[in-house]
Amino acid sequence: MGEAGGVTLDADLRLDRPGGFRLDLRLRVAPGEVVTLLGPNGAGKSTTLRAIAGLAPLTGGRISMSSQDWDVPPRRFTPPRDRGVGVVFQEYRLFPHMSVRENVAFGLRARGVDRHAARRRADEWLDVVGLRDHSGHRPHRLSGGQAQRAALARALATTPEVLLLDEPLAALDVSTRARVRAELSRHLARFGGATLLVSHDPLDAMTLADRLVIVEDGREVQSGTPVEVATRPRTDYVARLVGLNLLGGNATGDSVDLAGGGRLVPADPVRGPVWLAFPPSAVVLHATEPHGSARNHWPVTVTGIEQHGNTVRLHLEGRPTVLADVTPAAVAELRLAPGTALWAAVKATEIRAYPAEPGEGGMAGGAG
Numbered sequence: 138m139g140e141a142g143g144v145t146l147d148a149d150l151r152l153d154r155p156g157g158f159r160l161d162l163r164l165r166v167a168p169g170e171v172v173t174l175l176g177p178n179g180a181g182k183s184t185t186l187r188a189i190a191g192l193a194p195l196t197g198g199r200i201s202m203s204s205q206d207w208d209v210p211p212r213r214f215t216p217p218r219d220r221g222v223g224v225v226f227q228e229y230r231l232f233p234h235m236s237v238r239e240n241v242a243f244g245l246r247a248r249g250v251d252r253h254a255a256r257r258r259a260d261e262w263l264d265v266v267g268l269r270d271h272s273g274h275r276p277h278r279l280s281g282g283q284a285q286r287a288a289l290a291r292a293l294a295t296t297p298e299v300l301l302l303d304e305p306l307a308a309l310d311v312s313t314r315a316r317v318r319a320e321l322s323r324h325l326a327r328f329g330g331a332t333l334l335v336s337h338d339p340l341d342a343m344t345l346a347d348r349l350v351i352v353e354d355g356r357e358v359q360s361g362t363p364v365e366v367a368t369r370p371r372t373d374y375v376a377r378l379v380g381l382n383l384l385g386g387n388a389t390g391d392s393v394d395l396a397g398g399g400r401l402v403p404a405d406p407v408r409g410p411v412w413l414a415f416p417p418s419a420v421v422l423h424a425t426e427p428h429g430s431a432r433n434h435w436p437v438t439v440t441g442i443e444q445h446g447n448t449v450r451l452h453l454e455g456r457p458t459v460l461a462d463v464t465p466a467a468v469a470e471l472r473l474a475p476g477t478a479l480w481a482a483v484k485a486t487e488i489r490a491y492p493a494e495p496g497e498g499g500m501a502g503g504a505g
């Protein structure tokens with residue numbers, strides 16, 4: 138189900154909004170690839186999704202799916218219902234007066250699938266997302282995580298070539314978010330089409346994306362794998378936003394053996410393959426080996442120093458290699474320079490740990 142392989146989304150998006158905003162963005166998303174658009178408020182992320190869905194016509198450029206043109210102004214415009222696009226909107230926008238099953242069947246019915254077949258397909262998708270028991274319920278009876286799954290099932294039921302997700306986890310509370318993120322990641326891995334996801338949460342972006350495209354003021358400022366972008370930020374916004382140490386490893390007992398070497402202990406109990414994430418600001422530096430309660434400390438060497446606004450970002454090589462944000466005062470106090478040997482420490486409570494899917498080890502090693 139949901140296989141749509143072989144089709145690449147190729148978009149050269151030019152869109153002028155009244156009021157002066159201009160989108161000018163080139164995007165290619167391969168089948169099976171998850172691209173996350175990351176950017177500040179007003180950067181043009183939602184406009185990008187709306188343009189691809191056919192909800193905001195381009196003023197220039199082109200949107201093509203393989204050989205088929207969807208939008209080539211002023212020559213051609215394919216209306217939304219004729220594009221192979223599934224959309225999961227922010228807040229999910231489930232129809233409140235319909236049952237969960239009717240919601241999932243809606244896109245199929247709109248495309249002319251008969252009632253019986255649409256219900257059957259909807260039920261199959263509700264099985265996939267684990268909501269079969271809720272198929273007769275109205276959406277208001279669903280939890281946030283369940284509503285997210287229903288919206289995903291609704292989008293995938295039409296077998297789209299392109300899946301668009303606008304802040305798919307933003308409506309969830311922190312405790313549900315990690316679980317739903319892992320579920321979503323699993324569903325996206327199975328989806329054979331092109332996925333374009335919008336987020337301004339670095340953790341969602343880093344963990345769900347194969348590739349990040351950072352957008353500021355309607356333009357791409359940087360793109361690359363999450364690790365590439367995190368380790369080599371090219372703007373202050375990117376540095377602040379995606380500045381996240383992300384380390385893959387395997388949990389045994391209460392500690393995690395990191396794929397790139399070294400060992401860390403998160404506060405949360407974990408088992409098996411995991412990701413550990415913590416911001417560079419959580420890394421504390423010591424001139425000599427710290428004693429006391431800090432379980433996570435290890436020797437590092439400064440290999441890079443970059444000023445970003447009021448903070449200084451350090452590249453610290455060790456086991457693990459991490460990024461640390463410190464104040465200019467700390468740089469002076471510790472006499473930091475490339476080659477300086479130090480001790481890095483991170484509190485267990487600063488480390489977010491969450492299960493990794495088997496085979497995700499490609500990103501392991503994190504900031505390196």
Ligand SMILES: Nc1ncnc2c1ncn2[C@@H]1O[C@H](COP(=O)(O)OP(=O)(O)OP(=O)(O)O)[C@@H](O)[C@H]1O
Nearest residue numbers: 154155156158176177178179180181182183184185
């Ligand atoms: N219908 C519209 N008409 C005119 N201008 C619009 C319209 N929709 C959005 N804009 C403008 O286009 C720009 C990009 O908005 P967009 O919603 O795409 O940004 P975004 O990156 O999704 O931001 P956010 O993270 O806040 O959702 C903004 O300056 C916005 O004010």
